[in-house]
Amino acid sequence: MHIENLFQKLKEKDRVTLAKIITLVDNETPEGIEFLKRYYKERKESFRVGITGPPGVGKSTLVNKLVERFARKYNHLSILAVDPSSPFTGGAILGDRLRMENLYRFDNVYMRSVASRGSLGGLSSSTENILQVLEIFGTDLILVETVGVGQSELDVMEITDLVIVVLVPESGDSIQAMKAGIMEIGDIFIVNKSDRDGAEKTSEYIKSILQMKTKDKEILPPVINVSAKDDQNIDKLVEEIENLKKTFIENGIIERKRKIRKNKEVRDILRDMFIKSIDRELKIIENTKDKDISPYEISEKIFKKIDLKSLEDIWKEK
Amino acid sequence: MERKIKVLVAKPGLDGHDRGAKVIASALSDAGMEVIYTGLHQTPEKIVKTAIDEDVDAVGLSILSGAHMTIFPKVLKLLKENKRDDILLFGGGIIPKEDMEELEKMGVGKLFGPGSQTKEVIEYLKDWFEKNRK
Numbered sequence: 001m002h003i004e005n006l007f008q009k010l011k012e013k014d015r016v017t018l019a020k021i022i023t024l025v026d027n028e029t030p031e032g033i034e035f036l037k038r039y040y041k042e043r044k045e046s047f048r049v050g051i052t053g054p055p056g057v058g059k060s061t062l063v064n065k066l067v068e069r070f071a072r073k074y075n076h077l078s079i080l081a082v083d084p085s086s087p088f089t090g091g092a093i094l095g096d097r098l099r100m101e102n103l104y105r106f107d108n109v110y111m112r113s114v115a116s117r118g119s120l121g122g123l124s125s126s127t128e129n130i131l132q133v134l135e136i137f138g139t140d141l142i143l144v145e146t147v148g149v150g151q152s153e154l155d156v157m158e159i160t161d162l163v164i165v166v167l168v169p170e171s172g173d174s175i176q177a178m179k180a181g182i183m184e185i186g187d188i189f190i191v192n193k194s195d196r197d198g199a200e201k202t203s204e205y206i207k208s209i210l211q212m213k214t215k216d217k218e219i220l221p222p223v224i225n226v227s228a229k230d231d232q233n234i235d236k237l238v239e240e241i242e243n244l245k246k247t248f249i250e251n252g253i254i255e256r257k258r259k260i261r262k263n264k265e266v267r268d269i270l271r272d273m274f275i276k277s278i279d280r281e282l283k284i285i286e287n288t289k290d291k292d293i294s295p296y297e298i299s300e301k302i303f304k305k306i307d308l309k310s311l312e313d314i315w316k317e318k
Numbered sequence: 319m320e321r322k323i324k325v326l327v328a329k330p331g332l333d334g335h336d337r338g339a340k341v342i343a344s345a346l347s348d349a350g351m352e353v354i355y356t357g358l359h360q361t362p363e364k365i366v367k368t369a370i371d372e373d374v375d376a377v378g379l380s381i382l383s384g385a386h387m388t389i390f391p392k393v394l395k396l397l398k399e400n401k402r403d404d405i406l407l408f409g410g411g412i413i414p415k416e417d418m419e420e421l422e423k424m425g426v427g428k429l430f431g432p433g434s435q436t437k438e439v440i441e442y443l444k445d446w447f448e449k450n451r452k
Contacts, residue, residue: 015370015371016370016400016401016402019370019371019372019373020373022373023373027321085352086347086348089347089348089349089350090322090350091322091346091347091348091349091350091351091352091353092347092352092353093343093344093347093353093355094352094353094354094355095354095355095357097354097355097356097357097368098355098356098357104363104364104367110371111371112371112372113354113372115322115352117322
């Protein structure tokens with residue numbers, strides 16, 4: 001189908017078309033890229049909320065509860081949930097829907113599962129593309145759930161407007177190890193499963209770390225004890241999200257984030273193009289007999305060989 | 319980039335025996351496919367909504383409750399109504415041979431009975447994908 005037709009049907013809010021366009025950009029096909037190039041200007045910038053945290057802390061269950069609130073509040077809500085691909089087989093089990101029963105109760109909710117496909121930052125390399133399609137569709141709010149992360153998978157910070165870091169009462173000691181990493185990217189911190197022992201102590205500990213890290217002028221991130229399973233304090237979380245959204249818009253923080261995001265996106269695309277062109281040159285160098293030529297020297301040689309024409313060719317092949 | 323085969327594995331109906339569905343889901347994932355697993359008690363409506371939103375290539379249903387003559391045709395009908403009958407519907411479970419033949423006549427893909435090997439399912443899907451989606 002022609003991309004003009006796809007766009008037309010997307011504007012008519014056709015779900016089947018939305019899903020198909022997302023597949024095109026998820027696979028980074030030429031049609032998908034052409035679609036984004038042409039219709040980027042038609043997007044409505046939605047508020048993007050990232051949900052991240054270690055595996056098994058209850059991110060999907062929390063998203064399920066947020067769906068219920070936000071579906072009633074906004075015209076259209078989208079969820080993007082990323083699960084890891086196996087580095088060995090390339091396959092993936094995308095199981096976030098298992099805990100998202102509320103998806104099926106609302107017609108104004110669109111949910112998509114995505115495999116990380118070798119990307120290491122907790123998202124997939126196509127995530128930004130997919131979010132752009134959802135914005136062209138005209139969704140109001142997007143929840144982005146990352147792969148269960150450890151310490152340094154921080155891509156979600158660059159791609160969303162607000163980040164919720166989810167931990168559990170037992171996170172205590174490991175928070176120490178996350179100090180440089182996910183503890184630095186949260187705008188809101190959640191201690192989920194707080195019906196269990198130690199929730200209070202853990203949230204106090206998080207607060208003390210945040211106080212040390214937060215500079216005077218910055219907003220101290222709220223720390224909330226939640227039990228998603230029992231629907232405890234979910235309304236409080238929703239309230240904090242709305243408060244911060246308002247503050248971020250008023251202070252121009254969102255605008256700044258979006259500018260940085262666009263820069264990064266351009267850098268990523270360029271890097272991708274360069275790497276492809278380098279790979280091509282590497283094949284030539286691989287055949288060289290001289291074992292003692294240093295990696296730096298090879299790099300300089302390759303760099304001199306890359307010309308704009310070859311980059312352009314690679315782009316068209318994509 | 320090589321396009322991945324995307325499959326929805328769902329367990330409709332009221333019985334709670336999801337071992338088979340889980341084995342298939344992980345076998346397909348091990349074969350390099352992206353598998354959406356939705357768990358127990360899925361209605362045909364939910365299954366089709368998920369298939370459409372996730373834009374999957376195939377939907378595999380595991381049915382052990384005896385409700386196959388109701389559920390398969392219903393899913394097929396809903397896919398058609400949404401103009402997505404290009405999605406392959408296949409499945410497995412305890413399904414008598416006559417019923418299998420009847421379902422396949424209606425347009426359901428291959429149905430795998432007890433004793434089937436996971437590699438048969440993988441080969442079937444890869445073959446279908448090669449013929450229909452490339």
